[in-house]
Amino acid sequence: MSEQSPRLREALEGIPVYKPGKPAAVGGPVAYKLSSNENPYPPLPGVLERVTAAAGAFNRYPDLAATELVNELAERFDVPVDHLATGTGSVGVAQQLVQATAGPGDEVLYAWRSFEAYPIITQVSGATSVQVPLTAEDVHDLDAMADAITDRTRLVFVCNPNNPTGTVVRRAALERFLDRVPADVLVVLDEAYREFIRDPEVPDGVRLYRDRPNVCVLRTFSKAYGLAGLRVGFAVAHEPVAAALRKTAVPFGVSQLAQDAAVASLRAEDELLGRVGALVGERARVHAALVEQGWTVPPSQANFVWLRLGDRTGDFAAACERAGVVVRPFAGEGVRISVGEPEANDLFLRAAGEFRATL
Ligand code: PMP
Numbered sequence: 001m002s003e004q005s006p007r008l009r010e011a012l013e014g015i016p017v018y019k020p021g022k023p024a025a026v027g028g029p030v031a032y033k034l035s036s037n038e039n040p041y042p043p044l045p046g047v048l049e050r051v052t053a054a055a056g057a058f059n060r061y062p063d064l065a066a067t068e069l070v071n072e073l074a075e076r077f078d079v080p081v082d083h084l085a086t087g088t089g090s091v092g093v094a095q096q097l098v099q100a101t102a103g104p105g106d107e108v109l110y111a112w113r114s115f116e117a118y119p120i121i122t123q124v125s126g127a128t129s130v131q132v133p134l135t136a137e138d139v140h141d142l143d144a145m146a147d148a149i150t151d152r153t154r155l156v157f158v159c160n161p162n163n164p165t166g167t168v169v170r171r172a173a174l175e176r177f178l179d180r181v182p183a184d185v186l187v188v189l190d191e192a193y194r195e196f197i198r199d200p201e202v203p204d205g206v207r208l209y210r211d212r213p214n215v216c217v218l219r220t221f222s223k224a225y226g227l228a229g230l231r232v233g234f235a236v237a238h239e240p241v242a243a244a245l246r247k248t249a250v251p252f253g254v255s256q257l258a259q260d261a262a263v264a265s266l267r268a269e270d271e272l273l274g275r276v277g278a279l280v281g282e283r284a285r286v287h288a289a290l291v292e293q294g295w296t297v298p299p300s301q302a303n304f305v306w307l308r309l310g311d312r313t314g315d316f317a318a319a320c321e322r323a324g325v326v327v328r329p330f331a332g333e334g335v336r337i338s339v340g341e342p343e344a345n346d347l348f349l350r351a352a353g354e355f356r357a358t359l
Contacts, residue, residue: 009018011104012233018120021338022326030342035328037163037193037304039226040340043261045344051230054257054263062256069232072266077206085245088253090192090220090233091225093245094157095121097216097235098284100244101186102127102154110142110157110355113333115190118157120278124192127154136223138165138298142177156181159190160205161197164328164336166300170174171199186241189208189217192233193302195224196283197275202301211233221258225265230258279303283339288348293356307352308334316355317331323351 043051063113063195066086068149074081087093094117103341104126110118122129130153132145140158142308147158158177161168169177181187187310188207190202205217216237220229231253265272290297297305310332317329320337325348328336 001177009126011123015120015123016116018117019327024326030258032340032347033326034338034340034344034348035326035336036228037223037302037336038228038340039223039275039303040344041226042252043226043348044265044268044271047227047248047261051257052263054260056089058328060250060256062254062259064252064257064314066254069234069262072263073234073299074262076266077236079206080239082239083236084214085237085242085249086234086254086259087245087249087280088231088233089222089228090114090190090218090235091121092250092253093218093233093235094118094188095124096188096245096248097154097188097218097241098122098125098127099248101243104155105152107150107152108155108157108164109145109153109164111145111159113330114157114159115163116191118305128146128152129150134162134165134167137167138162138308139167140169142169142173142357146177146180149181150174153182153185157188157190159192160202161193161300163192163302164304164330164334165298165306166302166304168199168301170199171203172201174203174208178208178215181214183214184224185214187212189215191217191222195273195327196303197279197301198280199301209236209238213240216241221262221265225262225272227258227261227265228276229253230261232342246313251337257286279339282342286337286339286349287346288306292354293349293353293354304336304338306334306336310334316352317353320348320351323347323354325351 024033070084073084092222098121099287102125106127107130108122108127109130132148135141191205209215211216220233311327320327
């Protein structure tokens with residue numbers, strides 16, 4: 001047998017493997033998973049029924065065009081159907097956007113730290129990442145990002161709210177930034193956590209995209225709508241960009257179960273958004289309790305909070321785990337803690353308080 005292995009693209013060398021949030025241990029002392037920004041509520045009964053019915057037909061391919069879902073979304077957002085493209089989670093759509101715009105020699109620009117998939121999908125495309133540090137307040141530095149645009153920049157991600165810090169960019173700053181971006185550079189407003197925003201100054205990307213052909217909005221059913229395991233997200237973009245997304249899509253990537261669950265979730269939106277309201281209440285409670293304990297916590301508009309722990313990150317995550325909650329450490333930087341059910345948040349707050357007392 002030959003020793004030689006198949007020749008792989010050099011661009012793949014050194015790509016960090018996407019690190020999922022650690023699962024909660026089964027049967028062990030750890031009970032709660034606050035490491036992946038998931039929705040802690042189980043699927044709504046109506047959604048579950050619809051998916052169960054769809055499961056009876058999974059010998060068939062799904063609807064390639066996700067017709068029912070796309071029609072529902074078009075109505076919901078008051079956008080033309082050809083401005084919509086679905087994908088395998090919004091991370092799938094983000095990957096398609098990079099593929100469609102950037103290759104070797106091109107640059108993809110984003111804030112850092114931000115969503116950890118951005119460097120991975122950029123490198124897979126063979127393009128170069130340009131990372132602009134967050135400000136001291138852990139917010140996107142939009143002026144520095146605009147300054148970092150070159151004639152090689154093809155795509156800019158603006159993660160709003162930002163994962164993992166939960167911080168937001170507001171209307172005036174974002175509009176000023178968009179006005180500075182050349183018309184041939186695509187700006188992707190990643191709004192995975194849109195439904196958790198309560199700050200009225202944070203613009204809705206779907207409003208911003210309408211008269212800006214180079215703006216694309218990413219949304220997902222994984223967070224507020226609680227369908228993380230089914231993998232469905234979508235983009236709202238002008239026709240050329242949406243058409244490019246249809247070209248770069250994995251055929252039949254979004255299962256019929258996912259499509260049907262997404263439609264059922266949109267129809268059960270009142271109930272789902274009620275749950276989001278409860279999580280937003282818990283977010284306020286967690287934030288206030290952490291501040292009371294003496295922590296500095298950036299204000300979060302998402303379903304998680306961020307503690308910049310530096311070299312104490314690993315110890316803090318281990319202490320949480322011993323107390324029964326798995327959180328998401330970013331080595332040497334900080335810990336992201338998803339807002340979960342009240343009991344999970346209580347356990348976390350107790351662990352955080354005890355850790356604080358040792359400092
Ligand atoms: N964007 C951001 C900012 C995220 O945090 C996530 C989930 N971690 C995603 C996109 C992708 O989510 P999904 O693929 O499940 O839609």
